[in-house]
Amino acid sequence: MTATVELTRVSKRYAGIEATRDMSFALNAGETVALVGHNGAGKTTLIKLMLGLIRPTGGAVRVLGEDPATGDFAVRQRLGYLPESVSFHMTLTGRETLAFYARLKRVTHAAMDALFERVGLAPEAADRPVRTYSKGMRQRLGLAQALLGEPRILLLDEPTSGLDPALRRNFYDLITELSGRGTTVLLSSHALTELEGRADRVIIVNRGVKIADGTLDELRRIARLPTRISIRPANDASPGLADGRWNRTAQGRFEAEVAPEEKIALLHEVTANPAMLTDLSIAEPTLDDLYAHFLNGQAAQ
């Protein structure tokens, strides 16, 4: 794997506040990574460090092999950034806005129509002032701005807040396409549920410290949280339901929590006679569950 971003023991202190401490991780080409944490956990600070907008108090940040705060402008051209709250000049049209950012970034904006199409902004909207745009359209324009110059690294701070479900799906489809072409995508988010199945890897930060880093499966293995198995028996008197493991829930269902290493055996047992069941569902720990687990673990330390 090719690392495009590397943080080594990075800390950032503001007057009296340690926004991030001893932070190390690498992001790879083609990887979509979710950076999650409470308000004030240090997510935006990490993004600003990667952009070279601020310098670390200690440790080293490398982006495409260079220090983004002092390195070549060429490196910053290969970075795309969507800030948490996008604010544009309201009297400029979408097209003028994009041309402005393209000049700032010193990249060509010849393929602007293709970019509008890619983020789902209609050509007629591109020529309207931004003040007439809905929140979703502004977010799309923000994304178009971040995509200028075909960045190798995209840093997106809370990119889907304020987007309706259809726009969100669109947005994630675009992210999948970009990562398929080798772009590193970092998404900072509070919306844990929607990140499941979208991010290859999750980094959880709390009070400036990294408390977990891995794929969802890896985090599940480390956390060892139980899987919830829910069944609807054909008949309440089914053998095995009285052994204390199964709890009756709504609508004639029974539920059991099972440790990862016992899961297969219990499924085998409960499905041994298919005629005894009318339904079965399995719920693995969600990212929300894992997040709470790692946060509680840190609080207990």
Ligand SMILES: Nc1ncnc2c1ncn2[C@@H]1O[C@H](COP(=O)(O)OP(=O)(O)OP(=O)(O)O)[C@@H](O)[C@H]1O
């Ligand atoms: N310029 C600054 N001066 C002083 N303190 C700052 C500055 N920027 C951030 N901080 C502090 O550093 C900590 C981390 O802030 P940061 O904005 O990185 O968190 P965040 O995880 O992005 O939060 P949110 O989800 O609310 O955006 C907070 O305690 C914040 O108050």
